Amino acid sequence: MTVALLSIGTELTRGEIVNTNASWLASELTAVGFTVNTSDTVDDDLDRIVAALHRLAETHPLVISTGGLGPTTDDLTALAAARAGGVELVRDESTLLAIRRRVEARGKTMNAGHEKQADVPANSEILPNSAGTAPGFAIRLRNATVYFLPGVPREMKTMFAEQVLPRIRSSAPNNTHQFRLRTYGLGESVIGGRLEGIEEAYPGITLGYRVHFPEVDVKVHARGATQSIARDLAAQATAKVRERLASVLYGEGDDAFPDVVGRTVRARGWRLALSESCTGGMIAHLLTSYPASDYFVGGAVTYANSAKTRLLGVSEDTLRGHGAVSAEVAAEMAEGARRLCEVDVALSVTGIAGPTGGTATKPVGLVYWAVAHPGGTVVRSSVFPGDRQEIRIAAAYAVLDLLRRIAGNLPELSAQEAPAAR
Structure with a gap:
């Protein structure tokens, strides 16, 4: 079954925020067997929202819309859905009561904006929101079922899992399977070159790539007569992908690079400290985004000499x-x-993140990093391209990867794979 996604919000069309909802939904829907072949974005304009709903419902049996269900005057999605369906906008009393209870539980007073969130198209199916005040709803439009979810990512994800997925899962063809591999150390084009020929060797396999600097994810997606056949095919192709990307593969699925580094240090039984200059505490932030108190002792940001x-x-x-x-x-x-x-091991980073401060002999982007451990001190360097933030991120990843390889007794990247080669 094909699915269309509709993201509503002027902040999206103006580029003021990144549309993470569409990418997350597409990934989740693909994982359970749906085919997402359209993802549209429209601003907070009533007529354009109505037109988009009609257009997508005409060609897709399932449409999922996010955004525009909030309390302000520019939140027009419920009204647009009612107008698209040719029905009135009505106030749902049970939803209003649920909103009131939630608002008052926070010690706040109901206002007109809160009440507006209880207005839904007549005859729609209410989708309770356990993570926020604005409910979602579902309507039939032309030959499609259209689900409307809030735009706040935390609320949207919760409602998709609790309200939408249980309703649509049985409609999925259930004949696909996907593995997602996580890599650091090579650019997308180089990875694509290494994986050349795999799709031809395994009919039914599609490779996909997602770049989120400085990482690249590789998605191995299989479609077969049954899910079991698709799973076996995906496993075979993924084994070949792992073999070709072994030197830069650090995890799969929901693995996160800093967490994998932490797990490697923890498994070694080491305690870790940091000394950061140009990264300004970024490495500590990355590591402590995940539980780290059992191995990470502390560190210092020593900017000045x-x-x-x-x-x-x-x-x-x-x-x-x-x-x-x-x-x-x-x-x-x-x-x-x-x-x-x-401690057992400590890291350091010092460099020129720019945009000023470089010289002919020490240009912007030059970074040195070191790992001091029981076997000695290892120092590496690179001139990283990019702006200030990209240089700092590249430096943080480079030293963390060196730590991961030393702690895990893994070989270092080759000269072609090292951060300087990107």
């Missing part, structure tokens, strides 16, 4: 002789953090 000396014990002679952005300083920063925090 004086802080590197006072807190980490970096030699003033080293700073004068080699400069803050150097292999020697990176090594002393990591060793100082390891000594200061009395």
Whole structure:
């Protein structure tokens, strides 16, 4: 069954926010066997929303719409749905009561905006929202069933799982299967080259790529006569993909790079400290986005040379002789953090993130990173391309990947695969 997605909101058409809802829904629907072949975005204009609903319902048996169900005057989705279906907008009393209870439980007072969220097209099916105030609803339009969900990602995801998926799952062909592999170390074009010929070798397999800097996901999607056949086919092709991407493959499914790094350090029984300069605490943020208290001790953001000396014990002679952005300083920063925090392993990063500060010999993007561990201190460097944020992210990933490989006794990337090669 084909599905169309409709995202509603002027903030989307103006580029003020990124439309993560559509990509998430498409991934979830694909995983259960639906084919998403249309994803449209429309601004908060009543006539254009109505036209989009008519157009999509004409050619798709299932439409999922997100956004425009809030309390403000530019939230027009419920009215547009009623107009598209040729029915009145009515106030649902049970929904109004649920909204009142939720609002008052937060110690707030109901207002006209809250009440507006209880207005739905007549004869629609109400979809309760356990994560927020605005309910969703479903209507029949032409030959399609159209589900309307809030645009707030947390609410949308909860409602899709609780209200929409149980209603539509039986309509899926149930003849597909997909694996998602997570990689770091190569660009999309290089990965595509390495996987050349796999789709031809495994009929029914489609490879997809998702770039989220500096990572690339590879999706191995199989379609067969039955789900069992599709699963077996996907497993065969995925084994070949894993083989070709072994050096840069760090996980699959919902694995997250910082969490995988943390699990590797934890498995080694090491305790970790950080010393950051140009990344400004980004590495600590990445690691502590997941549970880390059992292995991560702490660290220091030593931006100024004086802080590197006072807190980490970096030699003033080293700073004068080699400069803050150097292999020697990176090594002393990591060793100082390891000594200061009395841990097994410590990381350091020092570099020029730009947009200013570069020279002919030390250009913007030059970064040194180090890992001090029981076997010694390893220092690496690269000149990363990109803007300030991209350089900082690239540096954070580079040192975390080096830590992962040292802690996991994995070989380092080759010269062609190293961060400098991207």
